[in-house]
């Protein structure tokens with residue numbers, strides 16, 4: 001972790017720290033930013049899961065509630081507009097619609113082409129993001145997660161970015177993809193696969209929780225024993241697929257330290273304190289993510 005002596009902190013940072021002290025930061029765990037570490041948070045998630053809206057809302061919350069400075073980064077070349085003012089926008093280099101026209105490609109081929117261009121220019125993109133001087137840099141990613149994570153662009157950009165600050169990922173799932181115990185285990189496996197691809201700490205979160213304030217799977221999100229018991233019960237009913245789902249707990253147990261899944265809402269700010277706590281906890285190898 002980079003440590004900067006308080007003598008080197010500029011006036012803005014001092015004001016920000018004072019503001020935070022007065023407002024009492026929500027997190028009781030290590031406050032990384034007071035040590036001068038810049039934090040990159042990459043928002044990944046399934047299409048339409050609410051990445052862009054959460055970047056905007058969580059960023060505003062970090063600024064207003066905690067007094068942090070926040071830089072917003074758009075890495076989605078297909079989006080038309082962003083609800084935040086960007087400090088870096090990949091659309092300043094190319095856009096999907098411009099590539100469609102210029103190279104006479106359909107929308108999917110153009111998205112793939114953009115991803116490959118992002119990969120080629122990963123160092124340059126990370127350099128530009130690295131120049132954003134904010135406590136937190138929030139990065140919005142393309143809608144199609146597979147294009148970012150399962151091609152070269154995501155891993156390359158994240159790897160280059162990791163040299164420019166502490167980098168962590170929030171993997172967002174729509175509530176409709178986490179309605180049963182097997183869904184939740186599948187989401188955890190998907191987070192694990194994404195983490196293997198991009199190689200940085202991962203926090204799994206459910207979006208739009210304001211639409212489902214009390215769900216019957218809530219207890220399973222934070223208690224892995226309960227989750228595994230529920231999968232066993234569900235698996236017993238399901239025949240051949242049941243056998244597969246019965247294997248899920250042991251796979252998750254073998255590869256992933258227990259981690260709770262956080263319910264978030266960009267509208268009510270539900271789960272934002274927990275998200276910040278989890279980000280802090282990922283910096284500590286002994287962090288209790290259960």
Ligand SMILES: Nc1nc2c(ncn2[C@@H]2O[C@H](COP(=O)(O)OP(=O)(O)OP(=O)(O)O)[C@@H](O)[C@H]2O)c(=O)[nH]1
Nearest residue numbers: 047048049050051052053142143208211265266267
């Ligand atoms: N009720 C509710 N709606 C939300 C929330 N977050 C996002 N939405 C809605 O979900 C839809 C998709 O949100 P986006 O933020 O564009 O999702 P995205 O993941 O960035 O979408 P793509 O980049 O196209 O994959 C929009 O209609 C949002 O208003 C939330 O916390 N609560």
Ligand SMILES: [Mg+2]
Nearest residue numbers: 051052076143
């Ligand atoms: Mg988006």
